[in-house]
Amino acid sequence: MRIVLVGPPGAGKGTQAVRLAETLHIPHISTGDLFRANISQQTELGKLAKSYMDAGNLVPDEVTIAMAKDRMEQPDAENGFLLDGFPRNVSQAEALDELLETEGIKLDAVLDLEVPEDEVVKRIAGRRICRKDSSHVFHVTYSPPKKEGVCDVCGGELYQRDDDSEDTVRKRLEVYHTQTEPIIDYYKAQGLVVTISSLGPVDEITRRALEALKRDEDTEK
Ligand code: ADP
Ligand code: AMP
DSSP: OEEEEEOOTTSSHHHHHHHHHHHHTOOEEEHHHHHHHHHHTTOHHHHHHHHHHHTTOOOOHHHHHHHHHHHHTSGGGTTOEEEESOOOSHHHHHHHHHHHHHHTOOOOEEEEEEOOHHHHHHHHHHEEEESSOTTOEEETTTBOOSSTTBOTTTOOBEEOOGGGSHHHHHHHHHHIIIIITHHHHHHHTTTOEEEEEOOSOHHHHHHHHHHHHHHHHHHHO
16 A cells, blocks of 8 residues: 555654554655654754754755655565655655656555644644654653653653754644645545544554545445
8 A cells, every 4th residue: 555644743643654554564654754864873964954854844855855765665665655744745745646657656545634733732742752763752641651761662762852842843833734734635636535533542543544544445446
């Protein structure tokens, strides 16, 4: 399956992506995680990306698309992938369509996670991620690690993302509404959008997502 996850920052995309990718046996490709890995390795791309990320802006399309393309061309993504945080504007969605077209493949679904803004703000305020692998995500009250400050998965140190500060979050939400939300209509025109509520226990949302994807697949048959 080839799936795109969309939703505002803090919707639970990363949390659900890890679970869905495992169940569906496809790699989880998060452009945010790829940028953070570049930042921790102090690459040129990381240095460039950090200046945009810290301001709550999108990293320029050219470098983002090249990085996503490179990752999607890895052997493990040959039979499917779950994109988390890409595309994030209509030009990226068009670039993705072009890329898929040249490969003769298509997206199966765009899973849209809906959450009210006040909940998103609470989720982001308490989010803690792992220094070793930013796809290991916790929340100080909703999903606390067994030992404070330590990642349950790999023992790495947990920290608060620089771009999870109140001011940057406000900017990121604005960027989401103005630049990212339009991709939902773009994909609706292709009949690909499946919307679910991302409110409730994490397990329940995973179940909801798998059911919605399955229903979508069945109606296409
Ligand atoms: P996104 O990738 O969309 O930015 P995350 O998956 O990082 O969102 O989730 C944001 C925060 O909300 C994290 O701290 C995560 O632990 C928490 N979270 C995720 N899903 C839920 C949920 N269903 N209920 C409560 N908190 C959640
Ligand atoms: P995320 O981890 O998905 O919340 O992304 C964190 C930040 O990385 C975003 O606020 C952007 O600055 C940057 N980023 C991630 N994905 C993209 C993308 N597809 N296009 C541009 N910037 C991105």
